[in-house]
Amino acid sequence: MDTPLNRCAPYFDRCLCICLIPGFNGTNCENNIDDCPGHHCANGGTCIDGVNTYNCQCPPEWTGQHCTEDVDECRLQPNTCQNGGTCSNLIGGYVCVCVNGWSGPDCSENIDDCATAACSLGSTCIDRVASFICVCPQGKTGLLCHRDDACISNPCREGSHCDTNPITGMFNCNCPPGYVGNTCNKDRDECSIGPNPCEHGGQCVNTDGSFTCNCVKGYSGPRCEQDVNECASNPCLNDGTCLDRIGEYTCICMALH
Structure with a gap:
């Protein structure tokens, strides 16, 4: 019997169905032909059968009819790389080139600079972005707390403010008004300088x-x-x-x- 899907043609003592819609077969044209065999989806794509056709379901890194076209993640997702990282597209993926102090696939992980810091024993390391600081115990100074604090001995005259150079370890006295000298021990003669x-x-x-x-x-x-x-x-x-x-x-x- 003829239907919208097939037409019956006499064949000796029986009826032979001629399928009118491409992609079907079977005695009554009831079977959808699997179009995936013989068609290859590349790069891990999955073939999805249709009616007289097929589609490739691609992984996120690929696109196109057969998953052969690379997806430019850097263009589709401009903020893929965080914290100033630079996105570089690759075939089948991308990579983030991170600035100093950051790591991880998207540059979101702050590198612990204290893990390799050389703060002296007894000091406290505080991690920062691409750097660290050493908090020194009393009596120590310097970038790594490796120098003795020259101000501990109170070399400056009373009323002065003592600072220790973190590079050289030398002390520097900030004198109050009226005094000069390395330790502020000299009187400034206001009557002889200037008007x-x-x-x-x-x-x-x-x-x-x-x-x-x-x-x-x-x-x-x-x-x-x-x-x-x-x-x-x-x-x-x-x-x-x-x-x-x-x-x-x-x-x-x-x-x-």
Whole structure:
């Protein structure tokens, strides 16, 4: 009997089915022909049979009808490599070229630089990206805590701040105002360097760590910067008006006085 899938043709004493739709066979054209035999999916692809056709189901690294075309993962996934890594496409895959301090397939793993660090015994190593720091115990200094701290002996004058050079291990004294020298033990003579710090003709007198100003008559203040107001004590009598001058004053008297 004829159907949409086949046509019956007399064949001697029986009917022979002629399949009208390609891809089927069988007595009644009921069997879908497996098109996968004889067709090869490359690079690990899996053949999926269809009706008079087939498709290759490819692994993620491949594409195309027969899984022969390489997938450029670097173009499809621009952020595949993390932390500044560079993506390099390969046939059938990709590789991330990581910057210093990072590792792993996608450069997401921070390399533990403390694993190979040479911090001295007793110090603490703190890992950073592509580097490390050594936290030194008391009395030690230097990049690897391998030097004795020169500041332990308090070489700087009291009131100074002592720093140890991590490269050379030498101490450096940051002196307070008024002192100079390697250990801040020398008084700075403020009166002999630069212009006179005392104003209005005042005499500079050097002292230990500082200076004082001996002011001329009529001026006062640490630097003789203030004009003394001789009229402040109201020296003029009988309603006279006081005029302040440098080091003196003048009274302007009322008439009849």
